[in-house]
């Protein structure tokens with residue numbers, strides 16, 4: 001009986017501290033978080049300084065890693081970071097919500113983070129945005145790249161704030177765009 005009570009207490013304290021700060025293995029900042037995904041044994045990682053992300057399942061060459069990165073741009077795949085301590089690969093994060101997206105972009109110096117908002121397409125402009133393979137259907141929203149804002153590659157946090165997210169997106173959705 002006593003043992004069971006202890007178990008409960010331990011469980012509760014784990015629940016409460018699901019998200020905790022760690023030292024980022026990529027950039028050494030302490031703006032990095034690890035979090036156990038709800039109802040799983042998977043640990044997610046995200047650094048708000050360099051914007052690198054990973055999970056405990058990203059063992060180099062594993063099926064899960066291969067699936068996760070196969071549709072990513074070469075730029076992201078080529079800039080993988082190997083975390084020796086955890087034996088996992090980290091990648092630059094791409095975050096999409098219905099408000100906008102954050103993605104890494106190469107530039108003449110090195111690379112930076114770009115935030116671009118998602119905007120509603122006006123009725124009069126709809127015809128310029130047909131949905132491929134769906135005659136008479138048009139996108140209702142588009143990514144406004146021309147309004148993109150650049151952030152230093154050590155300042156992923158500012159891009160997240162601009163997007164209106166801060167801590168709560170480790171379990172991010174796949175961000176499919178709104179269509180009408």
Ligand SMILES: [Zn+2]
Nearest residue numbers: 024027047050
């Ligand atoms: Zn970092």
